[in-house]
Amino acid sequence: MEVIISKTYEEMSALAAREIANLLNTKPNAVLGLATGSTPLGLYKELVRLHKEEGLDFSQVTTFNLDEYVGLSHSHDQSYHYFMTENLFKHINIPVQNIHVPSGTALNHLAFCQWYESRIKECGGIDLQVLGIGSDGHIAFNEPGSSLGSRTRIKTLAKQTIEDNARFFSRPEDVPIYAITMGVGTIMEARKLIMLANKKNKAKAVALSIEGPVSCQITASALQLHPDAIAFVDEAAASELSMRDYYLWIQKNKPGAPRPQ
Ligand code: F6R
Numbered sequence: 500m501e502v503i504i505s506k507t508y509e510e511m512s513a514l515a516a517r518e519i520a521n522l523l524n525t526k527p528n529a530v531l532g533l534a535t536g537s538t539p540l541g542l543y544k545e546l547v548r549l550h551k552e553e554g555l556d557f558s559q560v561t562t563f564n565l566d567e568y569v570g571l572s573h574s575h576d577q578s579y580h581y582f583m584t585e586n587l588f589k590h591i592n593i594p595v596q597n598i599h600v601p602s603g604t605a606l607n608h609l610a611f612c613q614w615y616e617s618r619i620k621e622c623g624g625i626d627l628q629v630l631g632i633g634s635d636g637h638i639a640f641n642e643p644g645s646s647l648g649s650r651t652r653i654k655t656l657a658k659q660t661i662e663d664n665a666r667f668f669s670r671p672e673d674v675p676i677y678a679i680t681m682g683v684g685t686i687m688e689a690r691k692l693i694m695l696a697n698k699k700n701k702a703k704a705v706a707l708s709i710e711g712p713v714s715c716q717i718t719a720s721a722l723q724l725h726p727d728a729i730a731f732v733d734e735a736a737a738s739e740l741s742m743r744d745y746y747l748w749i750q751k752n753k754p755g756a757p758r759p760q
Pocket of ligand 1: 533534535536537538539565566630631632633634637638639640
């Protein structure tokens with residue numbers, strides 16, 4: 500896995516946005532996988548800036564979000580659908596019919612999950628998937644113990660995740676304990692993965708996912724098996740990486756490597 504260490508959150512977000520912009524410039528009808536949470540906010544802000552100031556075009560883009568809380572409708576202000584509308588979709592020129600976020604209110608969850616998987620395939624598969632990482636090493640809502648071959652399904656959230664999310668809800672009993680999430684297997688089928696992490700509270704999970712053994716206890720460690728995965732991290736999130744200096748060395752010298760003529 501390639502590791503790109505940035506001095507600031509803004510720099511990290513801008514580098515990740517550049518990956519997406521480069522993809523859209525070569526493939527305007529790309530399929531993007533998107534994440535919610537505090538980590539990608541800077542990335543979405545930068546994508547909005549690129550759209551408004553540099554004409555980055557989303558008119559042919561299709562998106563699939565990773566996950567949604569069960570029980571929250573798309574208009575609930577803590578739903579991931581609402582989050583995406585507020586922080587990205589309403590600021591860019593993506594057609595609404597090209598947006599996919601798992602439904603938290605589907606009556607038949609199993610049928611919905613199967614449809615979501617088939618819809619991804621129908622759209623040609625995900626070209627680039629954006630990921631955050633939980634403090635317990637999860638990607639999407641694939642909590643510790645999730646099968647590395649898992650598909651889109653309902654997951655019971657780990658206590659740590661529920662505690663991490665509690666700040667967004669006024670009453671503890673309102674914090675959802677179930678989510679509908681793409682599986683690790685679904686995520687691994689994306690052609691490119693970019694995982695973002697900032698702040699010290701992610702340092703341990705980042706180190707375990709990049710340098711630890713591949714394990715269902717840290718589902719982000721599955722990225723080690725992906726042929727094209729990049730971790731964009733800030734200094735704080737990189738602080739427990741034992742090979743930090745090596746990654747910086749690669750980062751400095753890789754741009755000068757011989758390229759095909
Ligand atoms: C959200 C998601 C989660 C988050 C993770 C980190 O769509 O898939 O895995 O990426 O919980 O959340 P933040 O960024 O809020 O620290």
